[in-house]
Amino acid sequence: MKEHTIQLNLSPERKPKPQSADLGFGKIFTDHMFIMDYTEGQGWHDPRIVPYQPLSLDPSCMIFHYGQSVFEGLKAYLTEDNRVLLFRPERNFQRLNRSNERLCIPAVDVDMAIEALKQLISVEKEWIPKWEGTSLYIRPFIIATEPFLGVKPSSRYQFIIILSPVGLYYKEGIKPVKILVENEFVRAVAGGTGEAKTAGNYASSLKAQEIADRKEYSQVLWLDGVEKKYIEEVGSMNVFFKINGEVVTPALNGSILDGVTRNSVIQLLKHWGMTVTERRISMEELREAHQAGQLEEAFGTGTAAIISPIGELLWKDEKMIINDGVTGPVSEKLFHTITSIQGGKEPDPFNWTMEVEQCIEVK
Template identity: 80%
Template sequence: MSEKTIQVNLSPERKPKPESNQLGFGKIFTDHMFVMDYTEGKGWHDPRVVPYQPLTLDPASMIFHYGQTVFEGLKAYLTNDNRILLFRPERNMQRLNRSNDRLCIPNIDEELALEALKKLILVDKEWIPTAEGTSLYIRPFIIATEPFLGVHASNSYQFIIILSPVGSYYKEGIQPVKILVESDYVRAVAGGTGEAKTAGNYASSLKAQEVASQKEYSQVLWLDGLEKKYIEEVGSMNVFFKIDGEVVTPALNGSILEGVTRNSVIHLLKHWGVPVSERKISMQEVYDAYKAGKLEEAFGTGTAAVISPVGEFFWKDEKLVINEGKTGEISKRLYQTITGIQNGTEQDPFDWVVEVHQEAVAK
């Protein structure tokens, strides 16, 4: 399906653009959205850009009752010379289809999805913020729409993309955050849906996050669901530790989401000649390294925050203050390099960025 088949219906009214210091994260949305439908026997059809609007769904739509949904998250950036850049968007669409497979949702045409994404960005390109640390957050998602109260895969879906101009994900910005090690609740187990980007994973994390917030911690560190011993993720991010000169991150095991930023960090570290390994790592190993003075840095990685340094872990009634609560050199270098590549101010030796060419948009 070619880009010409994507219909564009422009909104007759445009919303006022917010000031950069009013953005926050995920609270403001642009004038348009992309929608495409799926019907059993017909497949995906009717791709269109339309004015941003509420969805009209039957109360019996299966998304409400059985949670059959997947989503993605990526960003668009405006460079100093007015180019629009995406960061490794093809990997997001590949992961969306992996999530689709796990949730029994029909695969999308990844090439068409990227064309639709670019078309939508061009329609709303004036919404891309220009202040440092800001970007246009992109949320593609798929929901089951068949009205049926029975447990099976839906026969109809909608694929939707919405856009949101955003500032920093954490109010602390690149400053180190405090993390509570979660020993009671579980995010996911191998064989479950942990490696898919689906809503239920995040809903099940809310209680632990509530407890962490009450104790004035920004996020939780998730341990494995079987032994509650091995580290998996931090909040909704992948996690890395620098121990005695080596950077270690938990190996993908079926319950850990394969992050695009995680993959990028591993590539960069290898490119720089920094020792990096993917393996099982226990909280006890991290604690022992801390006591031995060998835990040099810890940081989370994800699309929203890019790099989120960890200044403190709280585990078994003990505070583990890392690098005197300051941002480490590796964390800082990774953040500056990745955001520099994303913003077009750093060289891109891996051809990660994709330019959205600003051709005219059909009326």
């Protein structure tokens, strides 16, 4: 980082580290966080690592009133020989900047963001859990901090990174989940903010998820916002279907998030010689494939769960049981291959992982 030196203000007291793999997801946070400020006319400035603490914001800050915020999610992994690996962090920060562009937030320098993350993880290395299936979840986010009640892009922002040791997103692990196809509410539309990772997209999904929970379904399958006919995402994940030997996933169309895991899955499947197609796919087509016995597998992909097999879809009161409700071979192979690359247990033919070397002595 040539233009900025990261200031260190380390906490004199450290919280106890988790003592088991029963971590849950996003409930425990490390001792420190990274913060950098943006001021119009000055740019991004004052990068610093400080003790994890509440934020002090004016009640009129624009984030509270107009929702100008973006975020990312990625993980750090501890290998068996005690190395720390990140998985494709440059893609996360590149996507953060695409979200910034859509929300009128100033871009961050990708190399600077990665260096800041490496230094923060170097400080917090002892927080990376060592148990199978665990990792250190990384949440970078940007919020508008100008105190002003007019509708315009903010002139001030904060870029923050927090860390959380996590276990499996689904307690049941890589086991098929039940999915409710949503026919009333929509997640996003082309031209909206669907391809940006912004808080409002997730707030608008909560009502449908609440309905799914009441019906004892794990997630919602979202359809397009115009015709409510074409498949888009599942919960907060991208979605794939194996139909008659071909793997199909909805094409990026302006309302679907360009997932890092999605991209990795497509590369892996093609590397294995499988046919992968990105195109529109309707629920009616999926139903016909199921009736013909050609819907062989379905799964979601995302940073939190990596691969989440789908064992049942409920659409218009019709249940579709997929692969007899058990995890399919493609889902299983993808999960174990990606997690093995992330954990340094298998060769990385795509150069996806990035090592974090200990660059700060922590006492």
